[in-house]
Amino acid sequence: MKCLFLYNPNSGKGVIRRKLKYIEKRLSAVYDLDMVATSSAEDMEERVRDGAQKYDVIVFSGGDGTFNNVLQGLSGQDVQLGYLPAGTANDVAHSLGIPRSVRGAIDVILKGRSERLDCMRVNGTRYVMYVAAAGSLTCVTYQTPQKQKKVFGWFAYFFRGLAKNMKLEVFPLSGECGERTFETDAVLAFVLNGRSLAGFPVNRDASMQDGMLELVLIKQAKRPNFFQKIGAYFSLAAFMVVGVKVKKKDIDIIRGDHVRIQTHRELVWDFDGEKGLAGDIDVEVLRGRIRMFVPGKKKV
Numbered sequence: 001m002k003c004l005f006l007y008n009p010n011s012g013k014g015v016i017r018r019k020l021k022y023i024e025k026r027l028s029a030v031y032d033l034d035m036v037a038t039s040s041a042e043d044m045e046e047r048v049r050d051g052a053q054k055y056d057v058i059v060f061s062g063g064d065g066t067f068n069n070v071l072q073g074l075s076g077q078d079v080q081l082g083y084l085p086a087g088t089a090n091d092v093a094h095s096l097g098i099p100r101s102v103r104g105a106i107d108v109i110l111k112g113r114s115e116r117l118d119c120m121r122v123n124g125t126r127y128v129m130y131v132a133a134a135g136s137l138t139c140v141t142y143q144t145p146q147k148q149k150k151v152f153g154w155f156a157y158f159f160r161g162l163a164k165n166m167k168l169e170v171f172p173l174s175g176e177c178g179e180r181t182f183e184t185d186a187v188l189a190f191v192l193n194g195r196s197l198a199g200f201p202v203n204r205d206a207s208m209q210d211g212m213l214e215l216v217l218i219k220q221a222k223r224p225n226f227f228q229k230i231g232a233y234f235s236l237a238a239f240m241v242v243g244v245k246v247k248k249k250d251i252d253i254i255r256g257d258h259v260r261i262q263t264h265r266e267l268v269w270d271f272d273g274e275k276g277l278a279g280d281i282d283v284e285v286l287r288g289r290i291r292m293f294v295p296g297k298k299k300v
Helices: 020-028 041-051 064-074 091-096 102-111 136-143 146-152 155-164 226-245
Strands: 002-007 032-037 057-062 080-085 113-122 126-128 131-135 171-177 180-192 213-219 251-256 258-262 268-271 274-278 281-294
Touching (some): 041 057, 041 064, 064 091, 064 274, 080 091, 080 102, 171 213, 171 251, 226 251
Parallel strands (some): 057 080
Antiparallel strands (some): 113 126, 113 281, 131 268, 171 180, 268 274
């Protein structure tokens, strides 16, 4: 079987670059292997798009943003995927139970099982694996310089958030999720398909095979006073610690297989840690669209 290994040499702290010989040894023992370093997100997408027609398996390394690039490159093509997480948060890997270590991740590819996983499609054009998010803090994943992420890891996001994005701006939201409709003002919104968010297991009981999404809204007054502004930070902290089971009147959690949201056109959505679309979004679940190696005994 033919296998293409694509790696982003700038992801994480350069671990993959130092492990290339080991990766080649393990994968070439099973596959007819080609290894390619990608030069940009666009390059990753193009190589996946082309490789899906020529290879039986595509293995790739990188962070959640790289995973999103792979989804765009696939654009619905059906090819077996293997993943070596090498980013900062690695929420997709956390959701699926894929180890961070190169040895452990390759063991999943060579000794695990193949499963079909759900992904999301936004506005009929953009593919998303685990989260579509909006609000002031969500942009830190793509605004934080790569050099800072290499030095500080996850804490780089925290420092960036403190320095640049602590003002939780209020935005209007209306729409529907499942059988519920809503209309409110909010400071943060998350459409979740995975278990992990920013490294926190906020959605422990979720599955990437159940055809369902969780919509989380952290609500706020349209013109909040000082205490309401402080309350929003406590609500965010409570959600990150307790997850979707949190009980707070300003946190609304709705479950459904389709989410439609209307908002102002300047609001930017973050897709899997990358800058996405602005304004209204229509999110649908694509059941079993992604074919991927996962750990043998882990729930996905």
